[in-house]
Amino acid sequence: MKPVAFEYFAPRTVDEALSLLAGVEGAKVLAGGQSLVPAMNFRLARPPALIDVNQIDGLDQITATGDLVRIGALTRHRTLEAPDLDGPLASLLGVMARHVGHMPIRVRGTFGGSLAHADPAAEWCLLARTLDATVVAGSVTGTREIPAEEFFTTVFTTSLRSDELLTEVRLPILTERHLVGFSEFSRRAGDFALAMVAVVVEVDAGVVHTAQVGAGGVSDVPVRLMGAEAALIGNPWEPAMWDKAAEAAMSEVNPFEDIHGSAEYRRDLMGALLRRACSQAAS
Numbered sequence: 001m002k003p004v005a006f007e008y009f010a011p012r013t014v015d016e017a018l019s020l021l022a023g024v025e026g027a028k029v030l031a032g033g034q035s036l037v038p039a040m041n042f043r044l045a046r047p048p049a050l051i052d053v054n055q056i057d058g059l060d061q062i063t064a065t066g067d068l069v070r071i072g073a074l075t076r077h078r079t080l081e082a083p084d085l086d087g088p089l090a091s092l093l094g095v096m097a098r099h100v101g102h103m104p105i106r107v108r109g110t111f112g113g114s115l116a117h118a119d120p121a122a123e124w125c126l127l128a129r130t131l132d133a134t135v136v137a138g139s140v141t142g143t144r145e146i147p148a149e150e151f152f153t154t155v156f157t158t159s160l161r162s163d164e165l166l167t168e169v170r171l172p173i174l175t176e177r178h179l180v181g182f183s184e185f186s187r188r189a190g191d192f193a194l195a196m197v198a199v200v201v202e203v204d205a206g207v208v209h210t211a212q213v214g215a216g217g218v219s220d221v222p223v224r225l226m227g228a229e230a231a232l233i234g235n236p237w238e239p240a241m242w243d244k245a246a247e248a249a250m251s252e253v254n255p256f257e258d259i260h261g262s263a264e265y266r267r268d269l270m271g272a273l274l275r276r277a278c279s280q281a282a283s
């Protein structure tokens with residue numbers, strides 16, 4: 001199918017894009033187009049106008065300043081496979097990026113587009129929630145900094161206003177004391193995951209000091225698994241504790257069921273994926 005007719009704007013600056021978002025009723029931002037264009041072609045989305053932000057300079061930068069990494073909204077998934085960064089965050093980004101769809105999708109699709117689209121099984125949404133990212137959104141009235149916990153509201157829905165442009169996402173820099181792991185399960189390579197787990201732990205002298213454990217694909221938004229985190233913190237970083245964390249994770253998630261798997265199956269997956277993510281972090 002083909003989309004319904006729409007107007008097309010290609011602003012060259014963020015300010016121009018913000019004026020268009022404020023002035024053109026119902027307009028949608030076009031980033032990589034990997035989710036929006038198929039939805040338009042199926043006529044699930046019928047925006048009267050598209051604001052293509054691909055020609056705006058500077059929205060695709062990754063910068064590390066102080067204790068933060070800023071990822072520009074237009075950074076392509078493909079760039080994040082081998083980001084120009086050091087340390088554990090670079091490893092985590094690289095591992096997760098390679099699970100986002102297929103290569104042609106990664107070449108076009110963007111980090112900011114993925115967050116704005118808010119698929120509950122999207123890798124970048126899980127990363128943002130696990131690391132307590134801050135989402136930066138601009139509009140003609142100013143800039144908002146939105147904590148990831150408040151950004152994702154439900155399936156395919158965020159707290160972004162229709163006149164706002166997501167410009168960057170801020171993540172904490174991880175130190176050499178941080179260990180990172182990620183595991184997901186999908187039926188075919190390149191498919192969205194049925195479930196996924198990210199683990200970030202700070203280990204000192206063999207003991208876990210901080211733990212951030214996030215899960216995607218099991219709820220309407222990515223979630224932090226506080227029970228699993230509590231099972232790890234203060235304990236030795238060893239497989240017996242990963243098993244305890246896996247048990248906690250299985251009991252605290254309340255997965256939905258769909259044609260791809262039952263709730264019980266997803267719950268079991270949580271345990272297996274968490275153990276794998278811990279084992280990956282340890283290696």
Ligand SMILES: Cc1cc2nc3c(=O)[nH]c(=O)nc-3n(C[C@H](O)[C@H](O)[C@H](O)COP(=O)(O)OP(=O)(O)OC[C@H]3O[C@@H](n4cnc5c(N)ncnc54)[C@H](O)[C@@H]3O)c2cc1C
Nearest residue numbers: 029031032033034035036101109110113114116122123166
């Ligand atoms: C076959 C297939 C498999 C895929 N598999 C995966 C997968 O395994 N994991 C995964 O995470 N994703 C997957 N995707 C989706 C892909 O990652 C998309 O790139 C992503 O969801 C949307 O990013 P985009 O840049 O293409 O955004 P677009 O499609 O351009 O936009 C998506 C939505 O976000 C809004 N938007 C985009 N950018 C901004 C912005 N800066 N500010 C405000 N609003 C904005 C748009 O208006 C639109 O509503 C898959 C896609 C396909 C087609």
